[in-house]
Amino acid sequence: MKSETCLGKVSGKPLNSYYSEFEAQSAAEYSKNVYDNELAPYKCQRCDYWHLSPKCRMTPSQKCSRCTSAIGEYKNSYPTSKEARLRASIIYDEKGIELEVYKCRYGNGWHLTKTRNY
Ligand SMILES: [Zn+2]
Numbered sequence: 001m002k003s004e005t006c007l008g009k010v011s012g013k014p015l016n017s018y019y020s021e022f023e024a025q026s027a028a029e030y031s032k033n034v035y036d037n038e039l040a041p042y043k044c045q046r047c048d049y050w051h052l053s054p055k056c057r058m059t060p061s062q063k064c065s066r067c068t069s070a071i072g073e074y075k076n077s078y079p080t081s082k083e084a085r086l087r088a089s090i091i092y093d094e095k096g097i098e099l100e101v102y103k104c105r106y107g108n109g110w111h112l113t114k115t116r117n118y
């Protein structure tokens with residue numbers, strides 16, 4: 001079933017929607033077996049169905065060797081601001097968390113940080 005409300009960020013085409021996590025998970029496994037394309041199901045906040053989101057394949061990330069997050073883990077680093085923004089929009093779709101993109105001050109690509117509420 002194609003979503004009427006949700007479009008893919010990259011393709012601009014309607015996302016596939018699934019009624020249940022089980023259904024989404026089987027579609028993800030099918031895609032992995034047939035297309036070698038790893039997908040992760042997530043529940044959409046907007047339409048209340050399940051969609052599939054590419055598993056980090058589209059947004060390759062590395063760990064920064066210098067910057068740590070609030071919980072002391074090394075931050076993910078993205079090679080370009082475009083990829084960082086793409087990842088931020090996926091996180092926003094999946095979790096409803098707004099993230100800002102900023103350039104690493106040690107030159108290790110781009111990071112995401114939670115939007116500060118002033
Ligand atoms: Zn949706």
Ligand SMILES: [Zn+2]
Binds near residue numbers: 067075105106
């Ligand atoms: Zn950094």
